[in-house]
Amino acid sequence: MALPFDADSLAAPLGTARMTLRPIEPRDSDDIWEYQRLPEVLRYIPWPVRSREEAHVHTLKRAGMRRLGEDGDAFHFAMSLRGERSLARGEGSEPRDRVVGDIMLRVTSAEHAQLELGWVLHPAFQGRGLAAEATSEVVRFAFESLNPHRLNAHVDVRNTASAALCRRLGMRLEATLVEDVWDEGWQDSAIFGLLRGEWEARGGATAS
Numbered sequence: 001m002a003l004p005f006d007a008d009s010l011a012a013p014l015g016t017a018r019m020t021l022r023p024i025e026p027r028d029s030d031d032i033w034e035y036q037r038l039p040e041v042l043r044y045i046p047w048p049v050r051s052r053e054e055a056h057v058h059t060l061k062r063a064g065m066r067r068l069g070e071d072g073d074a075f076h077f078a079m080s081l082r083g084e085r086s087l088a089r090g091e092g093s094e095p096r097d098r099v100v101g102d103i104m105l106r107v108t109s110a111e112h113a114q115l116e117l118g119w120v121l122h123p124a125f126q127g128r129g130l131a132a133e134a135t136s137e138v139v140r141f142a143f144e145s146l147n148p149h150r151l152n153a154h155v156d157v158r159n160t161a162s163a164a165l166c167r168r169l170g171m172r173l174e175a176t177l178v179e180d181v182w183d184e185g186w187q188d189s190a191i192f193g194l195l196r197g198e199w200e201a202r203g204g205a206t207a208s
């Protein structure tokens with residue numbers, strides 16, 4: 001795999017028709033808190049409910065994660081929506097585009113060239129194809145720049161929106177882990193995967 005990757009080596013942000021995808025920055029914390037604090041967003045993400053200050057500390061931490069090299073390393077793209085004004089407060093908050101969601105890339109095995117994808121999008125911006133648009137671009141970036149053999153996603157089987165996104169990306173359901181998570185009862189997890197060869201066979205495009 002073409003690791004290590006350092007965010008500083010990104011010559012330019014990634015771009016889609018509607019968004020700019022760039023590393024999360026500390027000043028994104030107000031925008032990020034706007035979706036991090038919503039119970040429906042946290043339903044299937046193992047995050048606690050955070051105060052605005054706690055969300056700031058969490059964003060600071062994620063903004064500092066700029067390297068993918070070893071197992072467990074993660075990197076987060078902010079989904080900055082063009083023409084939607086940021087809700088950032090405080091001194092020196094110049095007008096700029098709003099971060100409406102973020103996408104994670106995590107090294108699950110550097111030795112075996114395996115990367116995990118994760119995502120979250122503010123509910124007010126769901127249902128418009130924005131998550132599919134942004135994750136497709138991150139999948140392209142990952143295969144072209146990081147050279148993994150396989151991308152994977154772990155999804156609570158009750159999380160039908162995420163499972164639908166996996167399928168939109170052309171990921172296959174590979175396995176269901178039975179009762180591997182306790183959340184108000186034992187829950188199953190779905191493992192989705194996408195091989196480099198599968199992605200290349202489609203000409204580097206993700207499924208619609």
Ligand SMILES: CC(C)(COP(=O)(O)OP(=O)(O)OC[C@H]1O[C@@H](n2cnc3c(N)ncnc32)[C@H](O)[C@@H]1OP(=O)(O)O)[C@@H](O)C(=O)NCCC(=O)NCCS
Nearest residue numbers: 041044119120121126127128129130131132154155161162
């Ligand atoms: C998972 C999540 C990112 C999916 O968001 P989403 O907006 O449903 O996903 P998409 O961007 O692919 O949008 C697809 C929907 O937009 C609709 N849509 C509208 N315009 C569209 C367009 N131009 N292109 C594609 N889809 C479009 C699609 O019909 C589809 O709606 P449907 O689900 O009713 O069929 C979102 O539900 C989320 O953030 N969930 C909470 C966090 C979470 O659980 N994260 C995962 C932990 S594993």
